Amino acid sequence: MSNGRDNKRRLRDPEGTRERLLQAGYREIYRSGFQSASIDTILAATNVTKGALYYHFESKEDLGHAVVEEIIAKLTQDKWLHYLRQGKNPIDTLIDIVQATSVRKEDVNGGCPLVNLAQEMSALDEKFRTQLEAIFNDWQEGIATALRRGQSQGTVRRDLVPHETAGFLIAMYEGYVLLAKNAQDVKVWNVGIRNIVGWLKSLRAPRQPRKGGRRLLSKRRAVKQRQ
Amino acid sequence: MSNGRDNKRRLRDPEGTRERLLQAGYREIYRSGFQSASIDTILAATNVTKGALYYHFESKEDLGHAVVEEIIAKLTQDKWLHYLRQGKNPIDTLIDIVQATSVRKEDVNGGCPLVNLAQEMSALDEKFRTQLEAIFNDWQEGIATALRRGQSQGTVRRDLVPHETAGFLIAMYEGYVLLAKNAQDVKVWNVGIRNIVGWLKSLRAPRQPRKGGRRLLSKRRAVKQRQ
């Protein structure tokens, strides 16, 4: 919490103040949604004054946009894209990521910060919407890229369309997060994880011949667009 | 809009007044979310005064709860459960329902009223949460019941667990609704419909022998929990 240089808070610490406001803003928005987030609550949580806040941010919206860009975007990066870029078997990686999702009660009950904000603000504030859309797109593209790599490595079925499969996964994941949030019940989320993982396993390429050059799709499955 | 008995609004019409408040409340909540929904906006839309509103509802929350119970619950009934109860091939029925989802711009952009409210209020208001959970449960159970019937009729794969499959469908459906809402783009929703329908088709039972008593699962698929 403190910067380690003093145990007494520095009297001037602009970056630190800004960062504390962002963190507290993120938490308050996560708890109450953006529209109902109270500036005064953020100030109380940080011991920052209103003047200081409005020195660093020109409006509540501006603070919200900064929270999206500097905190929420980073969460997706850290939770998904970071691992997907490591080049391992993408299905295994995706399963690991999904299973690594927090099952802490407060996280399950609070839902996904990205989804929460998108749900609330997409229809109301174009700047929010655009920012969040960019995060969704990066997320989807990151999954799709990993799947494409998996296809060329032979670990992922070649009959699926990576970009659409990625969208399918995201939709499913978010959907379950919402159901669990509504139920306020970790068990619901665990069922979701199980079903998502089961579906992810169905994306694996069928056992391929190890040697012998080009693999041949001996029996193409009947269902074409099957996800 | 009027009740057809007069073109001049009746001076006393308690049920009508209440109903108009519910409708306007629903619309306002749909547009702005519950917390940001303005009582004054509802009053302006209905030409009802504050005293009248608080005669019929004891608080804003009370109005919100009534909107959930009397309007939103009914939407799910009409859109899903009504058709699922008709006893036709459940997969066909589900495909029809999904494809019948409005692609009007304002509906896609506004998202699903049930999801919107659940997302916003589940963590904040237990009464809301309970009401919405009941709707979700009815929804899921309605789908599951239809799937079970399909299984015994031979139109639905027997290796899937109806209740979990129903949850899977709901999660997926909601997830795509959210993506489309964030994108504010009907095209995104059309992609979602296509993928949901593709997945639904994969739930059909494999071609069964018409005659000859018990069908045999000659080749059980390798993936057990596959959805």
Place this chain on the structure above:
DNA sequence: TTCGACATACCGACCAGTATGTATGTTAAT
């Protein structure tokens, strides 16, 4: 080294506007 001049960071009282909710008056229907 010291000091003056200025920029940055922050303070907190205050503002106009808006929110839900209430107290009380009035009128239509039985």
Place this chain on the structure above:
DNA sequence: ATTAACATACATACTGGTCGGTATGTCGAA
């Protein structure tokens, strides 16, 4: 005449945001 069904005016709290002022830090010149 009684009461259900409103209408009106108001109470109270809280919202995001502003503004004059102050404390701290920086830096160039003497």
